[in-house]
Amino acid sequence: MNILHQIQRVVQTIPVLIIFSIVLWSYYAFVVSLCGVLPSPEMKTVYLMVYHVVFIVFCFSYLRAIFSDSGGVPPQFYLTAPEKEELDRTTDSRAFLEVVGKRLPIHEVTLTNAVRYCEVCLCIKPDRAHHCSMCRRCVLKMDHHCPWINNCVGFRNYKFFVTFLLYSCVYTITVSLFVAPWAVFIWNREEHMRALPEMDKFNIMIVFFVATMFFLAVSGLWVFHAFLTANNKSTLEMGRAPRMKNQRIGDKNPYDKGCKANCGDVYGSGVCMFCPVYTSRGNGVLFQPAERPPGDMRRLLSSNGMASDDDEVIYNSEVPLNLDPVMSA
Numbered sequence: 001m002n003i004l005h006q007i008q009r010v011v012q013t014i015p016v017l018i019i020f021s022i023v024l025w026s027y028y029a030f031v032v033s034l035c036g037v038l039p040s041p042e043m044k045t046v047y048l049m050v051y052h053v054v055f056i057v058f059c060f061s062y063l064r065a066i067f068s069d070s071g072g073v074p075p076q077f078y079l080t081a082p083e084k085e086e087l088d089r090t091t092d093s094r095a096f097l098e099v100v101g102k103r104l105p106i107h108e109v110t111l112t113n114a115v116r117y118c119e120v121c122l123c124i125k126p127d128r129a130h131h132c133s134m135c136r137r138c139v140l141k142m143d144h145h146c147p148w149i150n151n152c153v154g155f156r157n158y159k160f161f162v163t164f165l166l167y168s169c170v171y172t173i174t175v176s177l178f179v180a181p182w183a184v185f186i187w188n189r190e191e192h193m194r195a196l197p198e199m200d201k202f203n204i205m206i207v208f209f210v211a212t213m214f215f216l217a218v219s220g221l222w223v224f225h226a227f228l229t230a231n232n233k234s235t236l237e238m239g240r241a242p243r244m245k246n247q248r249i250g251d252k253n254p255y256d257k258g259c260k261a262n263c264g265d266v267y268g269s270g271v272c273m274f275c276p277v278y279t280s281r282g283n284g285v286l287f288q289p290a291e292r293p294p295g296d297m298r299r300l301l302s303s304n305g306m307a308s309d310d311d312e313v314i315y316n317s318e319v320p321l322n323l324d325p326v327m328s329a
């Protein structure tokens with residue numbers, strides 16, 4: 001089992017190694033093959049300066065997406081040793097978890113209105129958290145497990161993931177636009193390109209094709225995640241809307257606070273909004289209680305005829321918690 005796990009870990013790094021190989025080859029194609037044919041030193045300086053700025057930001061954002069922790073569940077959500085023993089003994093585990101869940105700020109439930117419990121991690125899942133079978137643990141506000149960064153995308157690294165997508169678009173479109181005229185010259189067999197070695201011609205043509213293809217694919221993914229960010233949804237929540245306690249919230253998107261606030265949750269504010277540095281807001285556990293104004297919640301519930309006396313308690317509960325995340329092993 002351990003050997004299988006080790007093999008799985010090695011296999012999981014292959015997509016990342018493929019991306020790194022393509023990036024290194026594109027560096028060679030641009031800096032050596034393309035810049036070698038540029039007619040003037042001034043043009044070469046401009047090409048190299050612009051390229052290296054974009055290349056460094058892109059590589060940095062990719063490394064941050066790979067090596068950032070996605071966000072583990074805080075210790076308070078794990079059952080204590082006596083609670084685990086009690087859970088094993090009890091014949092009504094649903095009712096027992098209901099009692100344990102009362103001490104935690106949770107609002108999401110399963111399809112059968114039960115407390116969401118992970119039998120692998122032995123923890124009660126915080127709102128928006130899900131278990132990742134690849135990472136073998138529960139991840140806060142899990143979006144998806146991405147093979148191209150060999151990492152889960154969750155609350156703590158979602159911004160790094162979307163900035164990686166953004167700078168992938170910037171990198172590929174920069175390469176594509178700078179290389180395009182020279183690829184056309186080679187395609188038209190123009191006189192001044194004849195002396196260029198065949199390998200350099202091949203590199204220039206292929207890097208143009210590969211960069212354009214990657215730009216089209218990644219920009220589509222970035223637009224999808226921009227839509228998710230604007231609506232405060234995760235990829236998993238797009239597939240299945242979260243179910244809240246007693247279905248008292250009528251909308252299918254209970255975490256939506258409006259486009260500006262939703263984007264602020266992921267990007268924060270200020271000059272570093274679109275930089276690959278951590279500026280996301282919140283703690284990955286409390287979503288509605290701390291962030292949705294109680295007045296709005298009362299109005300929403302009242303308009304559905306569902307307001308009750310304990311709504312204020314539910315949506316304003318300030319459960320004292322040490323929300324230090326559990327870092328991945």
Ligand SMILES: [Zn+2]
Nearest residue numbers: 118121131138
């Ligand atoms: Zn789990």
Ligand SMILES: [Zn+2]
Nearest residue numbers: 132135145152
């Ligand atoms: Zn994962």
